[in-house]
């Protein structure tokens with residue numbers, strides 16, 4: 273009897289437990305995504321891009337490979353005597369006196385350095401420039417040193433790169449006798465390396481010497497165009513479809529007199545006046561000027577998006593009645609970029625080495641100025657003039673149409689968001705409810721910042737992943753997206769976090785940089801219809817994308833699990849054959865032990881996407897998503913799957929696929945295709961004959 277009571281009690285417990293489990297299981301069903309591979313819409317080709325701002329020494333002392341800081345001694349201002357920082361004097365008061373004079377041969381850069389050398393000496397005296405926190409001079413590499421000099425009496429000069437320990441890395445001795453200013457150019461080849469070296473110009477002879485516009489450029493830059501190779505590559509790896517430049521606040525200036533003005537940044541480097549980047553607190557020689565930005569876009573095979581000053585800075589404004597010259601400056605800038613060589617400004621572009629017009633299709637009228645007194649008035653003047661002369665150019669307003677309807681014509685409205693990780697994650701549906709007519713959205717600056725971000729945490733990337741998936745979903749409205757800021761020189765953190773951190777010789781990407789790499793495939797991809805059933809901490813999207821190099825197509829499912837627990841996740845893909853062959857499928861995981869983890873110079877790859885083969889890929893998959901992670905599942909689409917999946921979403925593409933196979937470009941795929949055609953044909957004959965038999 274006791275046995276029976278015990279047994280029935282156990283059965284009761286079991287029933288209760290399974291009932292309870294059932295209830296719990298029902299409350300927490302396994303999150304799932306059902307993808308319809310046959311329905312979707314195209315994401316704009318321009319979707320994912322970059323925003324370059326001259327902030328944190330991103331250009332001067334960063335991507336722009338010039339090694340000398342303050343080449344023309346102008347940084348101390350136009351008054352004399354002026355500060356020659358960061359130049360320092362080699363020698364003491366008894367041997368050398370260095371002063372600034374307004375005696376330069378360049379009318380827009382009047383300051384030059386005068387060196388009075390009091391006596392002959394065995395050890396040279398002169399000037400030293402440390403560059404931007406040390407020059408990276410590498411053994412075997414060549415450096416072009418250019419400067420202007422005047423010396424009424426003969427003088428012996430030594431030009432040398434010197435390591436932090438005083439060791440000479442490269443040098444040349446020259447004898448000059450120059451009653452008038454003359455350009456001197458030489459190439460130094462380094463016989464040793466030091467990433468913390470300086471450029472020194474010294475003499476052992478008594479006399480007076482004037483120096484100006486001293487430059488040292490590595491010959492080994494991207495295509496010889498002056499871009500530091502490692503940093504260029506990091507940007508290129510983001511496969512940006514546009515380059516917004518030259519900045520946000522940088523374009524405005526704290527004061528108009530310090531704003532970036534394109535005409536001051538073209539032509540021979542030594543003739544450019546340079547300017548004080550007052551918002552971000554440093555001098556720029558403007559070697560990285562308007563033409564170099566356009567060149568950068570071309571080298572990245574991307575579309576330039578030029579942000580110009582609209583007569584408004586942080587603290588002063590030009591009245592709309594006086595804005596004419598600014599409008600003309602913008603029109604001239606457009607002509608410089610894309611006018612024919614027969615035009616005034618196109619001719620100048622050709623003279624400076626680029627006859628071919630650049631593909632400038634987008635301009636932004638100012639930055640973050642909406643609502644300021646003269647914004648609307650000024651905007652309309654720019655808009656109308658540009659529309660008149662360049663009807664095809666797309667114009668971007670600073671006014672955010674998600675806040676209130678636009679009271680101006682525009683092709684795009686700018687949207688900027690810097691916030692916490694949870695807030696940005698929750699903004700994944702921000703654009704779900706926005707007006708679909710009129711201007712498109714350009715999310716030109718977004719990032720998690722402050723407490724959650726520190727110097728670039730995994731936590732930030734997780735929050736941003738949710739936001740970006742929301743933008744993908746809304747890419748019928750949001751046509752362009754870029755993270756901000758792009759770069760920081762670790763020695764001058766004016767703004768943090770930044771996607772790429774570097775110093776004179778090293779660089780690494782923060783998790784947000786690597787997250788962007790998971791989204792670059794979205795530009796021009798097909799956003800596939802899908803249904804997500806999941807808690808609010810999990811977001812997923814599906815796209816079909818094509819690898820531009822291999823021309824292979826993939827179905828990519830991205831999932832962010834913004835939660836401290838791992839979870840199981842069901843993926844169902846409809847619209848493909850059940851027996852579809854997904855061999856070669858991969859999963860790419862971005863995660864780390866703690867959401868507070870960061871990359872660093874010591875551990876630059878602590879948090880990077882890690883790719884591995886995907887076990888048992890199929891149209892019905894149960895996968896595990898680690899806690900606090902972003903995962904991208906890539907399922908290769910064989911030709912037939914691709915055809916099936918394209919037939920509805922893009923019949924044009926399906927037709928193109930078929931016609932492409934008329935050519936002999938891909939014989940192996942072609943034979944697969946022929947086999948498939950044959951099988952389909954046989955199958956149809958069989959079905960038809962079966963139908964015929966059954967109807968008899």
Ligand code: AHR
Nearest residue numbers: 520521522639640756757
């Ligand atoms: O990205 C840093 C700054 O943030 C930009 O200059 C400005 O547009 C925004 O306020």
